[in-house]
Amino acid sequence: MSLRVEAGVEAADGTAYDGLRLRALTKRFASFTAVRGIDLDVPRGSFFALLGPSGCGKTTTLRMVAGLDAPTSGTIELAGKDITGAKPYRRPVNTVFQNYALFPHLDIFENVAFGLRRRKVDGVDKKVAEMLALVELDAQARKKPAQLSGGQQQRVALARALINEPEVLLLDEPLGALDLKLRRSMQIELKRIQMDVGLTFVHVTHDQEEAMTMADTVAVMNGGLIEQMGSPAELYENPRSTFVANFLGQSNLIEGRVTGRSADEVTVDMHGIGVSVPVGRAHTDGQQGWVGIRPEKVLIGDAGSKLDAPGNTIPGGVVSDVSFVGVSTQYLVRMPWGQELMVFAQNTGRDKIFRHGDPVELSWRPEYAFLLDHSQDVRAGAQEDG
Amino acid sequence: MTSTAGTVPVVDPGDPGAPGEPDALVDVAASGRRRGRTAYLLMAPAVLWLALFFVIPFYSLIAASLYDPSGSDEDGWRMAYAFGNYVDAWQDYWQPFVRSIAYGGIATVICLVLGYVLAYAIAFKTGRWKTLVLVLVIAPFFTSFLVRTLSWQLILADDGWVVDVLRFLQLLDDDGRLLATDVAVVTGLAYNFLPFMVLPLFASLDKIDHRLIEASSDLYSNPVVGFFKVTWPLSLPGVVSGTLLTFIPAAGDYINAQLLGNTNTRVVGSVIEAQFTDANQPYVAGALSMTLMVVIVGMVLVYVRRAGTEELL
Numbered sequence: 001m002s003l004r005v006e007a008g009v010e011a012a013d014g015t016a017y018d019g020l021r022l023r024a025l026t027k028r029f030a031s032f033t034a035v036r037g038i039d040l041d042v043p044r045g046s047f048f049a050l051l052g053p054s055g056c057g058k059t060t061t062l063r064m065v066a067g068l069d070a071p072t073s074g075t076i077e078l079a080g081k082d083i084t085g086a087k088p089y090r091r092p093v094n095t096v097f098q099n100y101a102l103f104p105h106l107d108i109f110e111n112v113a114f115g116l117r118r119r120k121v122d123g124v125d126k127k128v129a130e131m132l133a134l135v136e137l138d139a140q141a142r143k144k145p146a147q148l149s150g151g152q153q154q155r156v157a158l159a160r161a162l163i164n165e166p167e168v169l170l171l172d173e174p175l176g177a178l179d180l181k182l183r184r185s186m187q188i189e190l191k192r193i194q195m196d197v198g199l200t201f202v203h204v205t206h207d208q209e210e211a212m213t214m215a216d217t218v219a220v221m222n223g224g225l226i227e228q229m230g231s232p233a234e235l236y237e238n239p240r241s242t243f244v245a246n247f248l249g250q251s252n253l254i255e256g257r258v259t260g261r262s263a264d265e266v267t268v269d270m271h272g273i274g275v276s277v278p279v280g281r282a283h284t285d286g287q288q289g290w291v292g293i294r295p296e297k298v299l300i301g302d303a304g305s306k307l308d309a310p311g312n313t314i315p316g317g318v319v320s321d322v323s324f325v326g327v328s329t330q331y332l333v334r335m336p337w338g339q340e341l342m343v344f345a346q347n348t349g350r351d352k353i354f355r356h357g358d359p360v361e362l363s364w365r366p367e368y369a370f371l372l373d374h375s376q377d378v379r380a381g382a383q384e385d386g
Numbered sequence: 387m388t389s390t391a392g393t394v395p396v397v398d399p400g401d402p403g404a405p406g407e408p409d410a411l412v413d414v415a416a417s418g419r420r421r422g423r424t425a426y427l428l429m430a431p432a433v434l435w436l437a438l439f440f441v442i443p444f445y446s447l448i449a450a451s452l453y454d455p456s457g458s459d460e461d462g463w464r465m466a467y468a469f470g471n472y473v474d475a476w477q478d479y480w481q482p483f484v485r486s487i488a489y490g491g492i493a494t495v496i497c498l499v500l501g502y503v504l505a506y507a508i509a510f511k512t513g514r515w516k517t518l519v520l521v522l523v524i525a526p527f528f529t530s531f532l533v534r535t536l537s538w539q540l541i542l543a544d545d546g547w548v549v550d551v552l553r554f555l556q557l558l559d560d561d562g563r564l565l566a567t568d569v570a571v572v573t574g575l576a577y578n579f580l581p582f583m584v585l586p587l588f589a590s591l592d593k594i595d596h597r598l599i600e601a602s603s604d605l606y607s608n609p610v611v612g613f614f615k616v617t618w619p620l621s622l623p624g625v626v627s628g629t630l631l632t633f634i635p636a637a638g639d640y641i642n643a644q645l646l647g648n649t650n651t652r653v654v655g656s657v658i659e660a661q662f663t664d665a666n667q668p669y670v671a672g673a674l675s676m677t678l679m680v681v682i683v684g685m686v687l688v689y690v691r692r693a694g695t696e697e698l699l
Contacts, residue, residue, distance in 0.1 A: 066604055067604075068604070088604050089604070089607055094604055099597070101595065101598050101600065103602075104598075105619045114607075115605035160605070
């Protein structure tokens with residue numbers, strides 16, 4: 001892969017990578033392989049998210065970085081040093097555990113001081129006081145974890161890890177146990193703290209919205225492999241696989257046959273309708289493919305009307321479902337070939353709201369469409385929990 | 387243990403019975419009263435049982451300890467507030483008394499060391515064999531206490547293999563023996579009461595969330611430090627109940643001393659038994675029983691008070 005080549009180049013000119021680097025990292029358990037040889041570079045100081053459904057190997061990857069699980073093969077490097085076989089208590093890495101794992105017999109102060117005391121650092125009292133102030137828990141210092149609310153416990157867990165100023169802070173679904181409202185505010189809080197302290201955060205989550213709001217870079221994992229890696233916008237706008245297209249937001253995926261490839265675009269016959277996709281967004285060499293388009297990129301208009309978009313026009317649709325959600329109206333439009341496409345129309349007040357049974361035509365700009373490999377499962381990554 | 391009963395169980399935050407849960411607050415007066423009545427009804431059989439078989443005998447024990455020593459079975463015994471019985475009993479029998487406490491204490495320490503290692507292994511290392519190993523721990527209870535203790539006579543006998551091996555290794559003189567010594571008594575006690583130590587320790591250790599140990603390791607604790615900073619403090623409730631469940635019966639036990647010891651290993655239990663039966667001096671037996679009870683309760687209170695502070699959750 002390209003990452004490997006990059007590694008070779010760096011080794012040649014002798015400069016060590018200062019972030020976290022995983023190479024061909026694999027973890028096999030007795031009955032299944034959780035992680036299948038992943039390569040990953042996490043730049044120093046970045047907020048990195050490992051996103052994927054449960055069982056995709058993201059937590060196992062995190063545990064291998066923490067040293068809590070030993071890799072079957074592959075290497076883990078941190079700031080140029082190989083830490084693959086290092087004991088967890090000898091790694092400059094700290095973890096915010098899922099469900100926090102606070103020490104129930106110690107008060108908040110001692111929980112936060114735990115790592116410093118083990119390392120015999122000076123000035124524990126002052127550092128702990130500062131850290132508790134950062135997470136706004138100064139008043140709770142002498143309480144036991146069980147006396148705190150879920151959100152407060154979450155902040156204690158964060159403080160307990162952060163105070164050690166690790167090279168990498170690992171967060172294992174840290175907000176999973178919080179209710180939605182608290183989760184949103186903690187997302188903002190976490191991001192603020194990360195920018196304040198400037199440490200590398202590796203955040204494991206199954207919540208795509210959480211990954212997208214917080215992370216600089218997101219790696220989408222599925223079945224023990226990294227499906228795609230990039231900025232949230234890149235992943236959303238130009239997914240390379242049906243899994244990413246469905247797991248991050250929603251997508252319309254329409255079967256099509258490639259009819260021509262030029263220097264800058266691929267033309268596809270989609271059930272008799274010709275559409276085009278820019279070359280940079282076509283991720284298949286095959287004769288068949290899935291044409292993808294995000295529902296909010298699709299325009300909807302009366303049948304026969306001239307829609308604004310220059311480019312692909314898809315006639316012959318009939319509105320089969322309308323749900324008005326305030327900021328937008330979400331339509332399902334049944335196409336002549338039987339498929340229902342999703343269309344999200346922004347509620348600007350300028351467009352009419354269609355009703356069930358209205359004949360319509362759809363349109364989108366070719367630069368928003370993408371083309372995926374036909375061998376991939378069209379349902380992969382579709383969210384059950386929304 | 388009572389001193390900790392009021393705190394929220396910290397190990398398991400999801401405990402539905404935790405005080406302050408909303409469903410405990412919706413309780414209105416009427417249903418509270420009904421609940422009170424139900425509680426009394428449920429307690430009644432046990433209370434009656436204890437009244438008949440504990441309070442009344444306890445009263446007669448106190449009475450017996452204060453009998454006029456000049457009485458006899460023929461003439462009858464008279465309650466005379468003879469507090470001098472306590473002084474006399476102590477002067478005559480302080481040695482078996484101290485021996486009982488010492489045997490009980492040593493056996494408890496041995497049980498704690500052996501039991502902790504065993505309970506730790508069962509809780510953390512046996513995996514799917516956990517239940518089987520636990521059953522094996524309890525299995526000796528399926529045989530009578532007496533039979534098991536008697537079988538130790540065979541194991542520790544002068545011509546038994548244990549003695550042979552120890553003599554061969556020069557750990558025991560050629561005419562040295564195990565049976566009828568302090569060692570045999572303590573060994574028997576430790577053997578008989580080990581399950582009482584293991585079970586509460588196991589219950590405490592098994593409850594410990596493994597992620598806490600991972601967290602300590604993540605926070606720069608090597609396994610030894612992690613054990614003393616996390617596992618040990620979290621297992622203290624088990625240590626306290628295990629030592630109590632071992633020490634109290636071990637200090638009162640006299641079967642081991644009688645079957646495995648000699649006349650120099652006489653414990654207070656044997657004296658009490660003999661004074662009640664053959665020697666026919668119930669006031670001595672009563673005074674010794676009461677003293678033993680008071681001393682043990684006192685020691686337990688001090689122990690629980692000390693162990694029951696902060697560290698114990």
